[in-house]
Amino acid sequence: MxxxxxxxxxxxxxxxxxxxxxxxxxxxxxxxxxxxxxxxxxxxxxxxxxxxxxxxxxxxPHAASVNRDDTAxxxxxxxxxxxxxxxxxxxxxxxxxxxxxxxxxxxxxxxxKYRARPFHPDYLSEIEGSTLRGRALExxxxxxxxxxxxxxxxxxxxxxxxxxxxMMVDRDDVGHLLNMTKSFASFGHALKLLARHARDRMSAPRGTRLVMxxxxxxxxxxxxxxxxxxxxxxxxxxxxxxxxxxxxxxxxxxxxxxxxxxxxxxxxxxxxxxxxxxxxxxxxxxxxxxxxxxxxxxxxxxxxxxxxxxxxxxxxxxxxxAFWAPVSVRRRADGTTAVFPHFLMDRGKPGMIVVDKTGRRFLNENTSYHLFGIAMQEANRTTPSVPAYLVTDAQGLRKYGLGMVRPGGKGLAPFLADGYLVEGSTLGELAGKLGIDEAGLADSVARINRYAQTGVDTDFQRGTTDYQNANGDANWSGPNKCLGPIGEAPFYAVRLYPGDIGAxxxxxxxxxxxxxxxxxxxxxxxxxxxxxxxxxxxxxxxxxxxxxxxxxxxxxxxxxxxxxxxxxxxxxxxxxxxxxxxxxxxxxxxxxxx
Structure with a gap:
């Protein structure tokens, strides 16, 4: 001073x-x-x-650029x-x-300076007056x-x-990086990002292209x-x-x-x-x-x-x-704790389910992160649901990643070694390692596999609102963008906790x-x-x-x-x-x- x-x-x-x-x-x-x-x-x-x-x-002032019909x-x-x-x-x-x-x-x-996000639905999109675009600025x-x-x-x-x-990346960058071998436009975008970051690291401790x-x-x-x-x-x-x-x-x-x-x-x-x-x-x-x-x-x-x-x-x-989000937790190499909020990259995608200690689903995985965190705490009053377990198979892990584990299915050894990621060659083995009910998990997977075929989740109505569908997989071939089967071994899980993200x-x-x-x-x-x-x-x-x-x-x-x-x-x-x-x-x- x-x-x-x-x-x-x-x-x-x-x-x-x-x-x-x-x-x-x-x-x-x-x-x-x-x-x-x-x-x-x-x-x-x-x-x-x-x-x-x-x-x-x-x-x-930016709302009309993507939605002329919305008003205060x-x-x-x-x-x-x-x-x-x-x-x-x-x-x-x-x-x-x-x-x-x-x-x-x-x-x-x-x-x-701001811009309107072209497509960013209100989370309670089922309520009259919600919009799909125009209210979210970035x-x-x-x-x-x-x-x-x-x-x-x-x-x-x-x-x-x-x-x-x-190197910071936003949701658009992530899409380009994942598709850089499939699209010339994505390859060009990714190449610019990587070249800029390489120059930054010659003189700065991290990337200087700031986003979000x-x-x-x-x-x-x-x-x-x-x-x-x-x-x-x-x-x-x-x-x-x-x-x-x-x-x-x-x-x-x-x-x-x-x-x-x-x-x-x-x-x-x-x-x-x-x-x-x-x-x-x-x-x-x-x-x-x-x-x-x-x-x-x-x-x-x-x-x-x-x-x-x-x-x-x-x-x-x-x-x-407080406002809430499901999080997974891992000890970093330097001894600090990494707390990873599961906002949208994994839990709402096809081939993902969340279960409690009994191996049963207890919520809609595609609900907003705030309601997800509240639901975990409410369920935990009667059935152990903290931690909850986000479960997928080999295909889901490759396509979407799982928390701190990035898409692609590679580099898993450190996450498996410290217990952040749990792997089982069968669902029964996974249940045993997690300490959850094997029969309950098997039944939950069988049910979600049926729902993936019909497109209808009769338990929790997953994929029935615009917000939920926005967080599914737009390229998924099934009848519901949020529902996919779990069946390709090995099987994986991470533990989720209710994390407060603000008062x-x-x-x-x-x-x-x-x-x-x-x-x-x-x-x-x-x-x-x-x-x-x-x-x-x-x-x-x-x-x-x-x-x-x-x-x-x-x-x-x-x-x-x-x-x-x-x-x-x-x-x-x-x-x-x-x-x-x-x-x-x-x-x-x-x-x-x-």
Whole structure:
């Protein structure tokens, strides 16, 4: 913190440098505020850097490029049906109104750029008002070399999601790499990727072509540095200082250095939620081992503790306190733990089933990862289902891979040696090695083989929604893109656990992201967004990117309100109970002097 003196003052201080916090900091900087961004770990990016970077944003400026028929009203009706009373309708409406403005504002004034994913269905596609395309935005790839030395600040992606020692690939790249020997177009695409990565590794520890969440974080960081935002890593907030108008400062600590910082506009909490809190995790996620969590390490809930001490409160009524995904776990050679989320590459494909300790299927393998994680925990109350077992045969392993085991069926020895992958020459041998019921597994496989022939899963209706079919195999020759037989020996399995990928329960705020006290009054100068804030989705996961979308929208609202608050005499601010306060869109935009 050598660059900061004691008692320096900023207009806006943002606590947490994930996607929501960096977006909030950038909006405030665009609007002319002097901004300090504080991150407790050594990297910026949070869990966003690990993610696909998908942002669920209905009626965005890009939506019409792939779906001219969708509207914000359609999305609101969809959320009303999907979420209902699990969240405040006014909060959902604030998200839908502010989100497209936030996207347009960042794209017009920074290097943050999005595009609409051509086909990316809402997860609850069976609910009226869902869409197959237009609501899911993805960041454009970013050249990390533009950051110079600051490239090292970006949290690297999960190693198991990269290839060739740090080359990032997105879903389009994966398709080209798998088809590079079958298509000239794919061969050319793959050749460009490999050549670029080879050049990168001559001067960098990993690939500098950033995609998905790393691309979004790279674009945000580049834009923040261009705007002169002060970014501190390995720095923790130790105290919030309040006065007559609310929060007026913070105390920060970096190693043995401590600084007290004044704040004129507001403190925005975006530290990632409670998931690694030393006591709250056990209270809110009972039975979920922290070792199963694939999210970034910074979300300790310590910033939320300070807000609670200042009078804030947690929300309630959510379907679940967290969002979930099935994960598999493996010890790396360096002693660290790899936690691999099974989003879409394997479990929903033909020739894959998931069974419990009795060898029986207990869920629809093609359901969304969130509902999958919830179903595992629900089933485990009566029948041991944690871990569950993702089972396939030799053909399934070759075609789709299995967790950290890549498609192709080669290089299995290390995974078999450490027990991550379990192999059996027969189903009975596999069951014995897994410690599950042999007769139950045999019956489950026999049933799925019948369903593969008829195309109808009479047990769990697998492959009956647009979302489920999107995660099947479009090239599968059978009657159902999600159902295929299991029969070619040897047989394989990995163990699955319910991994929490982010908090759904957080601090209660109003429609401008102001943190509310126990009497529903805004705490002056204190805001929350991202997973620090009570999710407007109410613990439901209706579509891809439903954490990043609201994180951006409420980060935008918090930043604009806090920036205006810093410029406005306190007596002229809206009444503390006035939730309808919105900021004008024509606030002058200029770069902060470097």
């Amino acid at each position: 050598e660059s900061l003196g004691q008692n320096e003052t900023f207009d806006v201080v943002v606590i947490g440098a994930g996607g929501a916090g960096m977006s909030a900091a950038l909006v405030a900087a665009i609007d002319g505020a002097r901004v300090l961004l504080v991150e407790s770990t050594e990297y910026v990016g949070g869990t966003t850097a690990y993610s696909a970077g998908t942002t669920w944003m209905p009626a965005s 009203a359609n999305a609101e009706a969809f959320l009303t049906r999907a979420v209902g009373e699990r969240s405040d309708a006014a909060m959902r409406r604030a998200f839908l109104e502010a989100g497209p403005r936030a996207v347009a504002h960042l794209e017009a004034n920074s290097d943050v 960041p454009l790839p970013f050249d990390g070399r533009k950051l110079g030395r600051a490239f090292a600040l970006i949290r690297p992606p999960i190693p198991e999601f990269t290839v060739l020692g740090g 969440g790393n691309a979004l974080i790279g674009r945000l960081l580049f834009s923040l540095l261009q705007r002169g935002v002060t970014v501190l890593t390995n720095t923790k907030v130790e105290a919030l200082h309040t006065g007559a108008s609310g929060v007026e400062g913070v105390t920060l600590r970096h190693v043995n250095e401590q600084r007290r910082i004044g704040v004129t506009g507001g403190v925005i909490l975006a530290s990632g939620g409670f998931n690694r809190h030393p006591t709250r995790r056990g209270e809110m996620l009972p039975g979920a081992d922290p070792a199963w969590c694939p999210a970034a390490p910074g979300h300790t809930g310590s910033a939320q503790d300070l807000a609670l001490a200042a009078g804030a409160r947690f929300g309630d009524g959510a379907l679940s306190n 759904a329960t957080g601090l209660v705020t109003d429609t401008n992201a102001r943190v509310l006290d126990r009497a529903d009054r805004p705490i002056g100068g204190l805001y929350a967004c991202g997973n620090d804030m009570q999710s407007v989705m109410g613990g439901v996961y209706p579509g891809p990117g439903i954490t990043l979308g609201p994180g951006l929208a409420f980060g935008y609202l918090a930043a604009r309100h806090a920036t205006a608050r810093g410029r406005t005499p306190q007596a002229a601010l809206p009444d503390a109970r006035d939730d309808a306060f919105t900021l004008p869109l024509d606030i002058p935009t200029h770069a902060h002097a470097k």
